[in-house]
Amino acid sequence: MAEIKGILFDKDGTLVDFNATWLGVADFMAMDASEGDRWKADRLLAAAGYDFATKRFKPDSIFASGTNMDVVELWFPRLSDEDQMLAVARFNEITSVQGSAMAVALPGIVETLGVLHRKSYRLGVATNDSTTGAEKTLLTLGVAQLFDAAYGYDAVANPKPAPDTILAFSDLTGLRPAAIAMVGDNRHDLE
CATH class of the missing domain: 3.40.50.1000 (HAD superfamily/HAD-like)
Incomplete structure (x- = not known):
């Protein structure tokens, strides 16, 4: 040392505390991305690494270790570059406001x-x-x-x-x- x-x-x-802080934020993002459809939001969370059995994100999952761009690319694979940047900006706003408030x-x-x-x-x-x-x-x-x-x-x-x-x-x-x-x-x- x-x-x-x-x-x-x-x-x-x-x-x-990652899970205590980010579960609510991730759920908010998934609900926003799925336009309020709970079933779709749960599928998005699972794809990003949320394990519903343990109620935790898997280590090294997209949500645990990726960027908002990684999440956008996973959840919206067919967006144009312009729409992708708008989605990243939206998620940056959500994560900076919600993530800090819920830290x-x-x-x-x-x-x-x-x-x-x-x-x-x-x-x-x-x-x-x-x-x-x-x-x-x-x-x-x-x-x-x-x-x-x-x-x-x-x-x-x-x-x-x-x-x-x-x-x-x-x-x-x-x-x-x-x-x-x-x-x-x-x-x-x-x-």
């Missing part, structure tokens, strides 16, 4: 972030949510002032698992990439 000077956190599943912090995370900040670690967020969604969630949790930056999938050319967020954080902080730890809950965070 002596060489680690910065820590990038995935947001969902690492700072916030449930993992137990002890707020205190832990305070300790890390006092120990002079440079803190950042690298998420496949939107940047606005990440920033609003940090405000909701009351920890935004502890972070140097939040990088959503829309803040970099290539979202996780590409190294773009680590390189952007390195450029911002002046830290070498090898001095930055990535903390996450999915395989793509490790990658």
